[in-house]
Amino acid sequence: MGSAQGGRVRLTQSHSGRDTVPVQTEKMRHLYVVIDCSRSMEDQDLKPNRLTSTLKLMEAFVDEYFDQNPISQVGIITTKNKRAEKLTDLAGNPKKHITALMKAVDTVCVGEPSLYNSLNLAIQTLKHMPGHTSREILIILSSLTTCDPANIYELIKTLKSLKVRVSVIGLSAEVRVCTVLTRETGGSYHVILDESHFKELLMLHIKPPPASSSSECSLIRMGFPQHTIASVTDQDAKPSFSMSHLDSSSGPGLSLGGYFCPQCHATYTELPVECKVCGLTLVSAPHLARSFHHLFPLQAFIESPVENLQGDRFCQACQAELKDKSVFSCPSCHSVFCVECDLFIHESLHCCPCCIYRQTAP
Amino acid sequence: MSLMLNNAPCTPVSAQFTLSKCMDAVMVMGNAHMAMARTNKLAVIASHCQGSHFLYPSKSWSGGDGGGNDASSSGDGKYELLSAANNLIAEEIRNIMSKIEVTGNSTDTLLAGSLAKALCYIHRLTKELEVGQEIKSRILVVKAAEDCALQYMNFMNVIFAAQKQNILIDACVLDSDSGLLQQACDITGGLYLKIPQKVALAQYLLWVFLPDSEQRSQLVLPPPAHVDYRAACFCHRNLIEIGYVCSVCLSIFCNFSPICTTCETAFKIQLPQIVKPKKKKLKQPM
Numbered sequence: 001m002g003s004a005q006g007g008r009v010r011l012t013q014s015h016s017g018r019d020t021v022p023v024q025t026e027k028m029r030h031l032y033v034v035i036d037c038s039r040s041m042e043d044q045d046l047k048p049n050r051l052t053s054t055l056k057l058m059e060a061f062v063d064e065y066f067d068q069n070p071i072s073q074v075g076i077i078t079t080k081n082k083r084a085e086k087l088t089d090l091a092g093n094p095k096k097h098i099t100a101l102m103k104a105v106d107t108v109c110v111g112e113p114s115l116y117n118s119l120n121l122a123i124q125t126l127k128h129m130p131g132h133t134s135r136e137i138l139i140i141l142s143s144l145t146t147c148d149p150a151n152i153y154e155l156i157k158t159l160k161s162l163k164v165r166v167s168v169i170g171l172s173a174e175v176r177v178c179t180v181l182t183r184e185t186g187g188s189y190h191v192i193l194d195e196s197h198f199k200e201l202l203m204l205h206i207k208p209p210p211a212s213s214s215s216e217c218s219l220i221r222m223g224f225p226q227h228t229i230a231s232v233t234d235q236d237a238k239p240s241f242s243m244s245h246l247d248s249s250s251g252p253g254l255s256l257g258g259y260f261c262p263q264c265h266a267t268y269t270e271l272p273v274e275c276k277v278c279g280l281t282l283v284s285a286p287h288l289a290r291s292f293h294h295l296f297p298l299q300a301f302i303e304s305p306v307e308n309l310q311g312d313r314f315c316q317a318c319q320a321e322l323k324d325k326s327v328f329s330c331p332s333c334h335s336v337f338c339v340e341c342d343l344f345i346h347e348s349l350h351c352c353p354c355c356i357y358r359q360t361a362p
Numbered sequence: 363m364s365l366m367l368n369n370a371p372c373t374p375v376s377a378q379f380t381l382s383k384c385m386d387a388v389m390v391m392g393n394a395h396m397a398m399a400r401t402n403k404l405a406v407i408a409s410h411c412q413g414s415h416f417l418y419p420s421k422s423w424s425g426g427d428g429g430g431n432d433a434s435s436s437g438d439g440k441y442e443l444l445s446a447a448n449n450l451i452a453e454e455i456r457n458i459m460s461k462i463e464v465t466g467n468s469t470d471t472l473l474a475g476s477l478a479k480a481l482c483y484i485h486r487l488t489k490e491l492e493v494g495q496e497i498k499s500r501i502l503v504v505k506a507a508e509d510c511a512l513q514y515m516n517f518m519n520v521i522f523a524a525q526k527q528n529i530l531i532d533a534c535v536l537d538s539d540s541g542l543l544q545q546a547c548d549i550t551g552g553l554y555l556k557i558p559q560k561v562a563l564a565q566y567l568l569w570v571f572l573p574d575s576e577q578r579s580q581l582v583l584p585p586p587a588h589v590d591y592r593a594a595c596f597c598h599r600n601l602i603e604i605g606y607v608c609s610v611c612l613s614i615f616c617n618f619s620p621i622c623t624t625c626e627t628a629f630k631i632q633l634p635q636i637v638k639p640k641k642k643k644l645k646q647p648m
Contacts, residue, residue, distance in 0.1 A: 027609060067526070132609040211610070217627040219606040219618060224592045226603070262603035280604070285593035286549060288612045289518040295611060296515070317482035319416050344485045345478075348523040351516040353478035354413075 025208035025294050026134040028220070029072035030090060031065075032122040033058065034139040035104075037080035038113040040172065041142050046195055050142055050171060051109055053195060055101050061202050062101070066094045068206050068294075070287040071272055075125070076100065077118050081111030082147045084118035090125060092272045113141065115177070116148035119155055119166070127162050132218045135164045136187075138205055141178065142171035152177060156184050165209070169201050208294060223280045225259040225271070293350035301328035301342050317341040317353050330355060381455075384536075387564035388504060389451060392418075393444045394572055403497075405483060406451055407476050408458055414476035416483075417454040418447055473542075474516040477501065477531070481523055500530040500552065502571050506537050514542070521546045532571050536560055541590065548589045551575070555584055596624065 035054060046053040058076075065074060074097060075090040088100045119137065126135040146152075159166060159181075167187035168178040174191055182189040192198040258267040264278040272283040303326050306313065313322040315338040328342040329335065335354035337345065345352065392404050406417040484499045491497060501524070524531055530552040533543040539556055547554040557566050570583055592601040595616040606615045611625035621628050 027612060067522075217608070217610050217622075218629050219615070219622075220609055221604065222607050223604045224602065227589065227591060284591040285614075286518060286521075286545065286591065288593070288607065288614070289515070290522055291612055292515050293519055315482075317479050318486035319419075319483060320486055340486060340489055341482045344482060348526060349478055349481065350519045350523075351474070351478060353475050353482065 026211050027069070027071060027208065027291055028133040029069055029136060029208065030075075030126060030129050030133055031072065031136045031138060031205075032075045032077055032090070032126065033061075034077045034079060034084070034118045034122065034137060034141075035087075036113045036140055036142045036171075037078045037107055037109050038111055038143045039109055040144070041109045043142070046171075046198070051107070052105055053198070054140055054171075055105055057199055057202055059098050059101050060199075061206065062094050062097045064203065065206050066092070067290070069208055070290045071281075071283055075122075077121055078104065078107070079113040079115075079118040080107075080109060082114045082117070084114055084121045086121065092274070093270060095270075112145055112147045113143050114148055115139070115141075115146040115181075116150060116152050116155055119152075119159065123158065123162065123164065126164055130218075132220070134209065134211075135162065136209075137164060137166045139166065139168045139178075140171065141168055141175070144172055144175060146175075146177065153180075156181055159185050167205065169198070171198075208291075221280065223262045223275070223282045224285060225262055225268075225282050227259055298346060298350050298352065299331055300346070301330055301337065303328055315341055317345070381459075383561075384504070384506070384563060385451070385455060387567055389448050390564045391502075391567040391572065392447060392451075394568055396444060396447070397441070398572075403487070404447065405480070407480055408455065409473055409476035410458070414472075414479055415454070415458055416479075417451045417458075419450075472513055473503065473505070474513040474520050477503075477520045477524070478516070481520065481527070481529070484527070484529060498574065499527075500532060500574065502532045502534065502567075503543060504534045504536070504567075505540060505543065506535075508538055508540075517542050517546070521549050525550050530575055534563075534567065534571060536563070544587055544589045545591070548586070553578070553583065554587050556587075 035058070037051065041049070041051040041054070043050050062074060065072070071092070073090045073092045074088075074094075076087040076097060077084055078087050079085075087104060088097050091097070118139070122137050126137075129135055164185060165187045166181055166185040168182055168189045170178060170189070170191040172191070174189075178189055181187075188204075190201045192201060258269055259271055259282065260267055261275045261278065261280060261282060263280050264275065266275055266277045268275075268282065272281070272287055274281050306322055306325060306327050314320070314336075315322055315327075316335045317337050318341050320338060322336070322338055324339050326339070328337045328339070330337070330352045333352060333355045335352070388406070392406065396402050396404050405419060408415050408417050480501050484497075488497055488499075521531070524546075529550065531543075531546045531550045532552040533540070533547050533554045535543065535554070535556045544554050546552070553570060555566065555570055557563060573581060590601065592603060593605060593614045594600065595602050595605055596613045597615055597617075600616065602614070602616050606618055607613070608615070608622040608625065608627070608629075610627050611622060613622060613624040615622075
């Protein structure tokens with residue numbers, strides 16, 4: 001029960017800043033994650049070593065990120081030996097990133113990182129992104145030094161003009177240049193205390209940031225392809241190559257079904273994807289629906305002592321007897337829930353089970 | 363261990379196939395599930411237009427220790443748990459049917475609320491397990507009523523929560539096809555079936571929905587339904603293949619418009635570059 005209470009305390013802290021008016025958040029985010037692979041990552045203060053621990057947490061991060069931001073993209077950059085190189089390009093599919101992260105566990109950590117080079121590499125792609133999307137860089141820095149070929153303060157000015165938001169998670173100690181970098185670009189800078197704190201800080205970056213007034217609002221043209229499942233006996237079925245396999249080294253397989261781009265009829269196996277032939281962004285309606293709970297967030301429930309409750313003491317969601325000291329009630333339908341259900345409802349469900357009967361259409 | 367939850371709408375269906383026959387088939391299915399393994403658990407929820415109600419296990423029933431209770435010991439030597447479950451379900455349904463008044467002509471049930479309660483129940487059971495034990499859960503929805511369009515967003519929230527918890531949602535539809543349930547089954551990996559003959563409900567339930575997800579790969583089951591994932595535009599409710607999405611509120615439009623009707627943001631319009639028409643020299647007629 002201790003962990004549930006602890007979880008409850010953290011949730012209220014994140015809820016306290018939330019008011020009932022939904023804040024506009026960035027929907028389409030382009031995020032580059034820069035992972036430091038210098039010699040300091042072989043340190044064993046995080047088990048088994050910093051690099052393995054970081055990569056493991058990154059896999060969880062990527063999964064959770066695409067869950068909360070379905071139409072966003074992530075790219076991964078590693079920096080070591082005074083150079084920076086791209087591990088994966090900006091893409092909307094989590095599988096590619098996760099396979100790359102799993103392979104990266106074997107990399108040798110050598111040399112010094114280079115903040116300038118990694119930021120430069122990220123900017124090359126980010127500056128071409130359209131204005132209505134958010135451009136973000138998250139740096140996981142463990143070394144206390146950085147080796148830059150040019151003046152990084154000039155680069156910070158460039159980042160500011162390009163409206164790129166840079167945040168840093170430090171694994172060792174606070175470094176002044178990171179403080180200036182994050183302050184000027186509007187990001188956040190934290191240094192971890194231990195592994196669970198590291199996970200918490202990473203997960204903070206999953207929630208979509210509030211939309212800055214400078215981001216443009218525009219209508220984005222998107223396609224909603226149909227999933228066709230054709231069998232060999234269908235006369236109209238034509239086998240086709242999936243366009244997403246063009247990059248992979250394994251040979252492309254012919255398949256009968258798949259998602260067909262409505263504009264150019266190129267085939268893809270998974271969504272969301274940007275059509276390589278005609279450039280149309282392809283999504284499915286549930287992907288957009290995943291972000292709706294950010295638009296209409298669920299109100300925090302009111303806590304009250306259990307003694308004030310009249311009648312049967314049962315949680316209306318899970319039918320358990322209310323044995324805790326406090327119960328939670330929904331402000332609009334006044335149904336009563338236990339601690340576990342309250343946590344579950346706010347973290348995963350995002351809708352009150354009893355309010356649905358009294359709701360009008362959103 | 364597996365847990366199965368069953369939602370049954372309490373709206374009347376056609377004359378030949380009444381609610382009692384439907385509940386009989388459901389009880390057969392529930393008994394079969396509990397008989398498959400000693401550790402299997404069952405919960406039944408009835409969902410009607412004014413709320414959802416747990417039929418089994420019921421709050422007033424302290425399960426497990428009812429020795430010597432007249433209601434649970436049946437004379438025909440049936441396993442006591444099964445007969446207790448049947449009696450309880452029948453009694454609760456009678457209570458509900460007598461209590462709710464059919465107001466108005468609403469024939470749609472709000473399924474999202476019942477699914478949310480089912481998920482909370484599963485979540486509670488998972489928390490009550492000891493460390494190292496696992497419980498595999500799935501939800502079976504038996505539906506006769508029509509979809510309610512109001513619940514789209516809540517329904518999608520519930521579906522994504524179920525997908526994250528690895529809970530399958532199966533659907534057995536009696537009357538009309540339900541687009542929402544088709545999407546739910548596709549996203550969570552469950553089975554969707556529209557029953558051709560309602561009198562054979564028990565057979566379909568036992569054949570298709572009784573085995574759990576691992577056994578299903580070895581059986582020949584009905585093929586997956588084609589799910590229409592096209593979005594409906596907010597202005598006409600037509601299904602569109604290419605549309606315009608507002609970057610602020612994610613509403614979908616079929617035509618370009620300068621202002622989003624949902625969040626009322628004005629969009630930057632890309633004006634086409636004005637090309638000055640070249641003055642053509644008119645040919646003088648000779």
